[in-house]
Amino acid sequence: MFQINDNYQKLPGSYLFSTIGKKVNEFQKAHPDKEVIRLGIGDVTLPIAPAIIDALHKAVDEMGNAATFRGYAPDLGYEFLRSTIAENDYKARGCEISVDEIFISDGAKSDSGNIQEIFSVNNRIAVCDPVYPVYVDSNVMAGRTGVYDAASETWSDVIYMPCTAENGFVPEFPKETPDLIYLCLPNNPTGTTLPKDKLQEWVDYANRVGAVIIYDAAYEAYISESNVAHSIYECEGAKTCAIELRSFSKNAGFTGVRLGFTVVPKELKCGEVSLNAMWARRHGTKFNGAPYIVQRAGEAVYSQEGKAQLKEQVAYYMKNAKTIKDGLKEAGYTVFGGVNAPYIWLKTPNGMSSWEFFDYLLENANVVGTPGSGFGPSGEGYFRLTAFGNYENTVKALERIQAL
Numbered sequence: 001m002f003q004i005n006d007n008y009q010k011l012p013g014s015y016l017f018s019t020i021g022k023k024v025n026e027f028q029k030a031h032p033d034k035e036v037i038r039l040g041i042g043d044v045t046l047p048i049a050p051a052i053i054d055a056l057h058k059a060v061d062e063m064g065n066a067a068t069f070r071g072y073a074p075d076l077g078y079e080f081l082r083s084t085i086a087e088n089d090y091k092a093r094g095c096e097i098s099v100d101e102i103f104i105s106d107g108a109k110s111d112s113g114n115i116q117e118i119f120s121v122n123n124r125i126a127v128c129d130p131v132y133p134v135y136v137d138s139n140v141m142a143g144r145t146g147v148y149d150a151a152s153e154t155w156s157d158v159i160y161m162p163c164t165a166e167n168g169f170v171p172e173f174p175k176e177t178p179d180l181i182y183l184c185l186p187n188n189p190t191g192t193t194l195p196k197d198k199l200q201e202w203v204d205y206a207n208r209v210g211a212v213i214i215y216d217a218a219y220e221a222y223i224s225e226s227n228v229a230h231s232i233y234e235c236e237g238a239k240t241c242a243i244e245l246r247s248f249s250k251n252a253g254f255t256g257v258r259l260g261f262t263v264v265p266k267e268l269k270c271g272e273v274s275l276n277a278m279w280a281r282r283h284g285t286k287f288n289g290a291p292y293i294v295q296r297a298g299e300a301v302y303s304q305e306g307k308a309q310l311k312e313q314v315a316y317y318m319k320n321a322k323t324i325k326d327g328l329k330e331a332g333y334t335v336f337g338g339v340n341a342p343y344i345w346l347k348t349p350n351g352m353s354s355w356e357f358f359d360y361l362l363e364n365a366n367v368v369g370t371p372g373s374g375f376g377p378s379g380e381g382y383f384r385l386t387a388f389g390n391y392e393n394t395v396k397a398l399e400r401i402q403a404l
């Protein structure tokens with residue numbers, strides 16, 4: 001009789017966005033006349049930029065012609081895209097990352113979930129709390145997290161690094177030594193990040209204790225402050241301790257197009273074993289390459305027109321972020337983030353729990369956000385609003401919140 005992977009049974013239901021959807025539907029049914037503004041889910045709303053659409057059309061036409069048709073893509077990614085990334089995302093920032101250290105994928109969610117596979121099940125993971133839930137859940141599936149405690153909403157074998165207003169959202173080195181450290185910077189959900197000198201301290205720490213940092217830089221394009229690193233490889237020594245995950249979802253609106261990449265430096269080794277070679281083996285065995293059409297679209301992200309158009313898109317969302325942040329401050333809220341990321345993280349007023357504030361905002365302002373407790377226990381008492389909506393609705397939402 002077959003057996004299942006029991007680790008899946010340990011996963012507590014991820015009710016966050018389904019509970020939000022259910023509550024919003026119920027509210028809408030009870031109040032069909034109310035216009036609900038959704039600043040909850042972190043999905044982009046602007047259409048794909050023209051330079052990228054042109055590249056997509058061109059690639060589609062190539063696929064319809066026998067002379068230019070392409071079948072399976074190289075499973076590690078086309079050279080044209082990998083070299084464009086090496087040049088623009090790394091060399092231009094003073095980082096020496098070679099083409100064969102870049103692995104093209106269908107996005108950072110899969111990579112962030114899959115990367116744990118090349119590490120021992122006995123490794124201890126450390127995560128910032130609150131954070132993107134995929135890191136913990138994928139390790140639960142692998143059997144690396146121990147026993148779940150429903151009361152504290154924590155796993156016995158996971159090292160949580162609280163990031164709250166009290167420590168300025170800067171994680172402290174944990175008391176127990178981790179083997180794998182997940183850092184998501186700029187952070188989802190708090191919208192905060194670390195200055196480069198603090199990140200350097202993490203790189204030094206990881207090298208000292210022999211840990212690997214899994215660095216999720218999905219929101220890199222939103223960094224506006226000059227003292228913030230865009231890549232962990234801007235820190236000295238990062239190539240011996242860090243894997244970097246990147247996404248085209250938030251910088252280029254590819255949430256529905258799907259493209260990302262992971263950097264595994266050749267210097268990153270466990271004894272004599274190269275993690276780069278392991279990830280190449282894993283990728284080559286389990287992934288058959290991102291579509292040619294999409295990789296051409298990815299290449300256009302780095303063209304002159306593409307860069308200019310995407311800069312405008314990021315600026316549009318960051319104008320929303322400023323509108324939300326300033327508007328909330330004027331209304332007396334304590335707010336964080338929104339400077340280097342498209343998320344605003346606010347302290348719920350009057351000691352309300354994250355879900356109490358969710359209901360209050362939905363019922364009284366007809367605005368939907370995301371309860372902070374859904375991202376980890378230290379998110380309790382906080383709330384996330386996203387800047388990915390349209391500007392007019394964002395302004396309207398803030399007017400309603402200010403009128404409460």
Ligand SMILES: Cc1ncc(COP(=O)(O)O)c(C=O)c1O
Pocket residue numbers: 042106107108109110112132184188216218246247248249254255259260
């Ligand atoms: C921190 C973080 N990493 C990764 C992703 C997913 O990226 P992708 O769309 O490339 O799978 C998200 C999406 O919200 C995210 O917030």
